[in-house]
Amino acid sequence: MERVTVVGSGLMGKGIAYSCAISGYTVYLNDINEEVLHRAEKDITHLLENSLEKGYLSEEAYQHATANIHYEVDLETAAKGSGLVIEAVLEKMDLKIDIFKKLDKICKPDTILATNTSTMSPTEIGAQTSRPDRVVAMHFFNPVHKMKLIEVIRGLETSDETVAFVKELASYLNKEAVEVNEFPGFVTSRMNCLIGNEAMNMLMEGVASAEDIDKALKLGLNHPMGPLELADLVGLDTRLRNMEYLYETLGEKYRPCPLLVKYVKAGRLGKKSGKGFFEYR
Numbered sequence: 627m628e629r630v631t632v633v634g635s636g637l638m639g640k641g642i643a644y645s646c647a648i649s650g651y652t653v654y655l656n657d658i659n660e661e662v663l664h665r666a667e668k669d670i671t672h673l674l675e676n677s678l679e680k681g682y683l684s685e686e687a688y689q690h691a692t693a694n695i696h697y698e699v700d701l702e703t704a705a706k707g708s709g710l711v712i713e714a715v716l717e718k719m720d721l722k723i724d725i726f727k728k729l730d731k732i733c734k735p736d737t738i739l740a741t742n743t744s745t746m747s748p749t750e751i752g753a754q755t756s757r758p759d760r761v762v763a764m765h766f767f768n769p770v771h772k773m774k775l776i777e778v779i780r781g782l783e784t785s786d787e788t789v790a791f792v793k794e795l796a797s798y799l800n801k802e803a804v805e806v807n808e809f810p811g812f813v814t815s816r817m818n819c820l821i822g823n824e825a826m827n828m829l830m831e832g833v834a835s836a837e838d839i840d841k842a843l844k845l846g847l848n849h850p851m852g853p854l855e856l857a858d859l860v861g862l863d864t865r866l867r868n869m870e871y872l873y874e875t876l877g878e879k880y881r882p883c884p885l886l887v888k889y890v891k892a893g894r895l896g897k898k899s900g901k902g903f904f905e906y907r
């Protein structure tokens with residue numbers, strides 16, 4: 627497998643494209659229009675230059691990645707010749723299913739279709755295709771170029787070969803994989819969303835300031851990042867969609883904190899909008 631397609635060039639799609647390209651793959655990155663893709667190209671180029679400058683990347687990997695990421699607005703051109711497609715669009719089931727149905731028609735029968743969903747069901751997505759055995763979730767973490775883990779989620783019909791293929795790919799990307807049987811939120815999002823939501827509830831109740839809640843978890847519980855800072859990094863709109871799905875599937879424990887709902891309504895989406903629980907320049 628030499629060619630990978632990434633659908634969605636937002637926070638995660640850019641990182642996945644970068645990681646695949648520096649590991650020697652030819653990457654086709656797809657999004658809805660040229661403007662979004664142009665922004666993604668600027669960010670990826672900046673990351674590549676920065677990594678080269680700091681010595682994290684060899685000149686060879688830099689050159690390969692620069693020459694081998696293609697920014698393509700037409701889904702068919704982007705996906706047709708690839709052995710693997712990784713979808714990283716918004717966390718909306720209807721949208722993901724629509725894309726997988728299109729990919730199923732466009733791609734070769736043996737192409738593996740993966741979703742980077744944080745919470746949703748690869749079984750449900752796979753059932754809408756003619757190849758549920760070749761549909762799997764590959765849950766990357768943010769920022770992709772720094773985070774070591776890929777959670778591999780096996781849907782009901784996902785084959786052993788598909789799981790083995792994506793686990794092997796994880797090692798080529800210099801990442802570690804864990805295998806999880808499908809359940810809403812998998813291991814990491816289920817845990818992380820609950821901690822983040824509790825921190826937001828504490829902030830809303832006036833238990834402590836955002837700074838002190840994060841400091842308490844970092845210095846007292848040895849978390850590398852505070853839960854509010856982490857939610858800002860993920861994007862509060864994305865986090866709210868994750869919470870809504872978990873609330874729908876797992877119940878009351880996951881009811882989204884009203885403060886999170888209010889922030890999203892106000893356009894305070896976290897780091898990407900300049901303001902969330904904290905402010906960013």
Ligand SMILES: NC(=O)c1ccc[n+]([C@@H]2O[C@H](COP(=O)([O-])OP(=O)(O)OC[C@H]3O[C@@H](n4cnc5c(N)ncnc54)[C@H](O)[C@@H]3O)[C@@H](O)[C@H]2O)c1
Pocket residue numbers: 633634635636637638639656657658662714715716717718721725742743744745765766767768859860861864
């Ligand atoms: N943000 C995180 O920290 C994080 C971590 C792990 C997994 N995820 C998951 O990754 C996925 C993407 O999240 P994100 O944070 O990168 O979102 P994002 O909002 O930054 O990016 C989503 C991208 O999808 C594009 N898109 C929308 N419709 C499309 C279509 N029909 N075809 C092609 N592109 C389309 C948008 O234009 C946008 O560029 C979600 O499922 C999310 O739950 C996010």
